[in-house]
Amino acid sequence: MFAYSKIKVSAPGSLMLMGEHAVLFGEPALACAVDAKLVVTLQPRQDRLVRIDSALGQYRGSLDALEPMAELAFVLAVIERYQMHLSHGFDLHILSGFSHTVGLGSSAAVTAATVAALAAYSGQSTEPEALFPLALAAVHQVQNGRGSGTDLAASLYGGVIGYEMSPAEVRPLPGLPSIALYYSGYKMKTPAVLALVEQKASRQPELYAGLYRLMGQTCRAAEQAVRDQDWVSLGELMNIYQGLMDALGVCDATLAEMIHRLRAEPGCRGAKISGSGLGDCVLALGHLDAELPWEAIPVTVSATGVEISYETN
Structure with a gap:
């Protein structure tokens, strides 16, 4: 038994x-x-x-x-x-x-x-x-x-x-930050995105290594912001990290439009790609009630x- x-x-x-x-x-x-x-x-x-x-x-x-x-x-x-x-x-x-x-x-x-x-x-x-x-x-x-x-x-x-x-x-x-998530309507599989980034990095290895170090610095600061429950700083750091994602070459026109539309909304402290990029979702920090032309994925932490x-x- x-x-x-x-x-x-x-x-x-x-x-x-x-x-x-x-x-x-x-x-x-x-x-x-x-x-x-x-x-x-x-x-x-x-x-x-x-x-x-x-x-x-x-x-x-x-x-x-x-x-x-x-x-x-x-x-x-x-x-x-x-x-x-x-x-x-x-x-x-x-x-x-x-x-x-x-x-x-x-x-x-x-x-x-x-x-x-x-x-x-x-x-x-x-x-x-x-x-x-x-x-x-x-x-x-x-x-x-x-x-x-x-x-x-x-x-x-x-x-x-x-x-x-x-x-x-x-x-x-x-701490449990307030978040909102929006789906672009398409996605590229992560291994395919990584392969594209790897190709770009092979042409500019030192610059890409520098980007990864900056990403690490940004993430360490973001971890401290979460510890402090400083959501204003976390939102600013999300925006900075998004700039580095763009520099990697994983932000396309649709994702860029989504991010900038979200940042213009009242209550949004920051917005960035969530995941490897070239599709999938955009994550916003804060309370958003906006009617936007993308699928909202209802999630909380x-x-x-x-x-x-x-x-x-």
Whole structure:
């Protein structure tokens, strides 16, 4: 008999507040969890089967011989890491409260939630500091070693975090800033954006290295502004960071129009691209009530990260 009939884990989506691109070159990043949630429910089985039910696909296989499935690659990579600790299989149901097409860190959220569910199922620690290395290893397995882990850390810890990649360090920060998010209507995949930036950087390596250092300086100042809950300074630093993103070549005409329209709105303290750029979302700091010609994504900063609940028969 199992101690629980069901393990339910919710993980928040996440947003990059600052640190895009530069975090991959040893500079700090700033991210937050958001109130859009993804929920993973695990039900123990008496046999060794693994069944996964998700909007991205259905999976059925043996815990002893997992078959690859691209749509569920992050989930299966996590399961691989727990194979040796599991005596029985399970059914996994994944329900997302937000679309994977909008940059709210859906891959990080499902990875974080699955790691927490399997840690609980196998009787291991479910503290964020124990889950994070396992979750990051799964992401790196799927992405051929790429991925900073910033979004994972935000999903696991909740609230606003400062983060550095190597060695990985997560710094939970106080305060929950007011934010608004707008979707441009299109996005370029992050690896493709990184490849374009890499091409540009190869022609001006010293200048790009200088840009990354400036991004790091800006992000460190922004982290202090969050600690002080100085939202005016944070907004100014967001605008500065956006200028550096523009210099990297990841701001197109639509994003530029969105940013300048948002900055003109009462209540907006700052606005910048959230994510790698060349599409996806623009983030604004402050209270905005404007009717703008882009899709508003209703989000607030979530104080909580991964949460686990248990049901008994």
